[in-house]
Amino acid sequence: MPILTDIKEILTGLSITFSHIWRKPVTVQFPEEQRPMPPRFRGSIVLTRDPDGAERCVACYLCSGACPVDCISMAAAEGENGRRYAAWFRINFSRCILCGMCAEACPTLAIQMSPEMFRCKRQVMDMVYEKEDLLIDGTGKDPEYNYYRHAGIGVVQPRGSSPGEQEPADPRSLLP
Amino acid sequence: MTTWDALDIALMLGKIVVLFAIILTLAAYMVLAERRILGWIQDRIGPNRVGPFGLLQPLADVIKMLTKEDMIPKAADRFLFSVAPAMAAIPAILTFAIIPLGAPTVFFGHEVNLQIADLDVGVLVFLALSSIAVYGVALGGWASNSKYALLGSIRGLSQLISYELSMGLSLVPVVMLAKSLRLSEIVDAQAQMPFIVYQPLAFAIFLVSILAECRRIPFDLPEAEGELVAGFHTEYSGMRFGLFFVGEYINIISLSALASLFFLGGWRGPLLPPILWFFIKVALFAFVFIWVRGTLPRLRYDQLMHLGWKFLTPLALLNILATGWWLALR
Numbered sequence: 001m002p003i004l005t006d007i008k009e010i011l012t013g014l015s016i017t018f019s020h021i022w023r024k025p026v027t028v029q030f031p032e033e034q035r036p037m038p039p040r041f042r043g044s045i046v047l048t049r050d051p052d053g054a055e056r057c058v059a060c061y062l063c064s065g066a067c068p069v070d071c072i073s074m075a076a077a078e079g080e081n082g083r084r085y086a087a088w089f090r091i092n093f094s095r096c097i098l099c100g101m102c103a104e105a106c107p108t109l110a111i112q113m114s115p116e117m118f119r120c121k122r123q124v125m126d127m128v129y130e131k132e133d134l135l136i137d138g139t140g141k142d143p144e145y146n147y148y149r150h151a152g153i154g155v156v157q158p159r160g161s162s163p164g165e166q167e168p169a170d171p172r173s174l175l176p
Numbered sequence: 177m178t179t180w181d182a183l184d185i186a187l188m189l190g191k192i193v194v195l196f197a198i199i200l201t202l203a204a205y206m207v208l209a210e211r212r213i214l215g216w217i218q219d220r221i222g223p224n225r226v227g228p229f230g231l232l233q234p235l236a237d238v239i240k241m242l243t244k245e246d247m248i249p250k251a252a253d254r255f256l257f258s259v260a261p262a263m264a265a266i267p268a269i270l271t272f273a274i275i276p277l278g279a280p281t282v283f284f285g286h287e288v289n290l291q292i293a294d295l296d297v298g299v300l301v302f303l304a305l306s307s308i309a310v311y312g313v314a315l316g317g318w319a320s321n322s323k324y325a326l327l328g329s330i331r332g333l334s335q336l337i338s339y340e341l342s343m344g345l346s347l348v349p350v351v352m353l354a355k356s357l358r359l360s361e362i363v364d365a366q367a368q369m370p371f372i373v374y375q376p377l378a379f380a381i382f383l384v385s386i387l388a389e390c391r392r393i394p395f396d397l398p399e400a401e402g403e404l405v406a407g408f409h410t411e412y413s414g415m416r417f418g419l420f421f422v423g424e425y426i427n428i429i430s431l432s433a434l435a436s437l438f439f440l441g442g443w444r445g446p447l448l449p450p451i452l453w454f455f456i457k458v459a460l461f462a463f464v465f466i467w468v469r470g471t472l473p474r475l476r477y478d479q480l481m482h483l484g485w486k487f488l489t490p491l492a493l494l495n496i497l498a499t500g501w502w503l504a505l506r
Contacts, residue, residue, distance in 0.1 A: 003487075010472065017471040021216045029221070 037115035039141075042098045044118035045091055047110055047131065048140035055135070056110035056147060059086040063102035063111050071095035072102060083148065089131035094124050108147040112140040187288055195292065199272055203425040204234035210425075210466045217470035237418075244414035249321060252411065256319035261416045264312025265423030267305040271430040274298045276360050278443045278450035290443075290451070291360065298359035299351060302434060303344050306389060310336045312423065313391070313398055317408035328407025331477065332398030335388060338484035339395075343385035345492035346378045349499040350438045363442035370441035377495050379439045381488050383464070386431040388484070390424060392465055394472040397480060432461030 028035050037043055050056045059076035077087040103113045114136075121127050139145075150164065208223065208230060215222025224230040248257055276291035295301055310333060317329020351357055353374060354365035365371075372379045388395035399407035409420045436442060436457035445453035475483070 013471045014467060017217045017467060020219060021213065023216075023219055025216070025221045026219050027221045 031119075034117070037117070039115055040113075041115040042100045042113040043115050044093075044098070044113075045096065045102065045134065046112055046114045046136045046140065047089065047134040048112050048136060048138065050146040050148070051139055051143060052146065053137075054148075055085055056108045057086050057089065058084040058108055058110070058147065059089070060084075060107060062105040062107060066101040066105035068099060068101060069095045069097055086131060089134065091129045091134060092127065093118060093129055094127040109140070109142050109145050114140075188292070191288070191290075191292055195272055195277075196269070199269060199426055199429065200422070202429055203422050204238070206425045206429060206462060207237065207421070208233050209462070210469070213463070213466045214470050217467070241415045241418040246414045246416070247411075249411050251321040253319040253321065256315045257411075258416070260312050260316035260319055261412065261419035261423070262312075263315060264309060265419050265426065267309040267312075268423045268426040268430055271302060271305050271427075271434070274301055274359055275430065275433050275437065276363055276442060277454055289360070294358060294360050297357050299347055299357045299362075303340070303347075306336075306343070307340060309423075309427065310340075312420070313408050316412070316420065317398075320408070320411035322411050324404045324406075324410045325408050328398045328400065328404045328410070331400070331404075332391065332408055335391070335395065335397055335480060335484075338481060339385045339388035339488075342381055342484060342488035342492050343389060345489060345496060346381035346385060347438060348492075348496045349375050349378045352496075352499055352503060359437055359442075363437060363444065366441035367444060370439060370444075372439040375439065375495070375499070377491065378499075379435075381492050381495070382435060382438065384483075384488060386435060387465070387468060388480075390427050390431060390465070392428070393469040394475050395480060396474060397477060400474065402474070428462060428465050429458060432458045432465070435461050 048056055057074075059074055061074065061076070064070075064072040064074060071092040072090070073092075074089040075087040076084055078084050098113070100113050102111050106112075211233075212222035212224075212230065222230065223233045226232040226236045248254055273292040274295055276289065276294070278290040280289050282288070313332035313336065314329050317325040317327075317332065320326070350362065350371055353371060354362040356362060356365070391398050397407075399409070401407070404410070409417055412420060433454070436454065440457050442457075443450035443454040445456075448456075
């Protein structure tokens with residue numbers, strides 16, 4: 001009789017839902033509990049340091065140019081040894097869409113995406129992060145890389161004297 | 177006719193006020209219980225942020241509903257539109273007047289029935305009130321002047337009328353066994369054995385019918401959010417919607433109470449005090465309502481009508497015949 005199979009199916013369904021009442025919920029209650037995110041997750045933006053502990057950022061404006069929502073701004077400055085750095089560096093997280101284009105654009109791997117999620121704030125001005133808020137102590141994803149060790153600092157260190165660097169080519173001798 | 181003195185009247189008023197408060201609180205917490213239990217069924221947690229375990233959630237909901245903008249569509253029939261939510265909620269609340277909540281208790285030297293009105297025709301009054309509740313759905317949908325609301329109310333009308341029939345017929349064997357329409361006597365008739373033992377079929381038909389009567393999933397065709405936006409209360413917002421909502425949940429509680437009166441022996445039970453037994457039984461039925469909602473999908477409209485007219489109603493009639501035969505032969 002089909003009615004008996006129907007009743008059996010309904011009772012099976014009811015028993016399944018009843019058993020689920022006693023299961024542990026899968027909900028992660030976000031601010032209190034956090035799931036560990038995969039290392040390449042784009043949760044927030046950080047500025048990293050090179051292996052020697054100096055700032056990697058050379059204030060080239062490439063991240064700010066790559067940013068589709070124009071949330072990165074900075075001012076470049078030059079140290080006495082000719083080394084460039086950002087006098088100030090600011091990311092407006094209320095505009096940031098965490099697309100990761102700035103990290104792709106960065107030639108010195110200074111700006112990187114971090115899996116740690118940044119929190120929303122009640123005041124919109126609290127979402128504007130300055131360089132001190134963004135700088136971390138570590139090297140981030142590429143611990144070996146040091147831009148200035150490869151490129152040299154033009155004024156003090158002559159071209160071609162860095163390890164693994166060739167002598168600068170003389171453009172006139174290359175003429176056909 | 178008994179004479180009434182001031183204390184009697186005070187006790188009666190007290191009963192009404194206390195019952196009213198209890199019903200409204202229970203209905204509010206029914207909403208919370210439903211959301212929590214549905215959450216657990218779906219491996220979620222449910223609302224747990226407002227107060228400990230989310231216990232203040234109903235309060236937050238009420239504040240939200242009361243502070244919402246009160247909107248009446250331009251094309252709506254303003255009078256019927258405003259009256260319809262009350263017409264849905266009032267019969268549901270009135271049903272509680274005939275429900276005996278416990279054994280007669282002595283207060284201040286007076287014996288008090290824990291029942292507001294012990295009517296001779298309690299069962300009929302219940303059936304009449306559940307028929308009146310149809311008007312809330314019908315007029316609410318009609319007065320909204322919106323096609324979704326109208327479709328929902330048409331569905332609601334035909335569904336409620338169809339299932340009223342099987343619900344009423346499934347109660348006939350109970351009345352035959354108890355030999356009374358008075359609810360307190362129906363409870364007394366179950367002193368030895370609850371009627372669910374003699375009438376499992378009537379119980380099953382009644383249970384399905386009250387699910388349909390409450391417009392609950394799987395019979396929530398008047399609302400049918402997947403098809404009709406929100407059915408008959410599409411155009412309602414704020415506390416008018418809240419009144420429909422409260423009415424629905426009070427209806428669940430009152431029908432649970434009646435199911436436990438008719439089939440599980442009402443407040444009768446060993447060891448525990450009568451009121452607690454009654455509460456346990458009502459909570460059990462309320463849980464079944466939520467549990468079924470968490471399990472079954474909505475019926476198609478022709479399936480709903482098929483189940484009501486071609487299956488439950490004939491079955492209930494056969495059940496009456498069988499019961500009558502059995503009572504005559506005994």
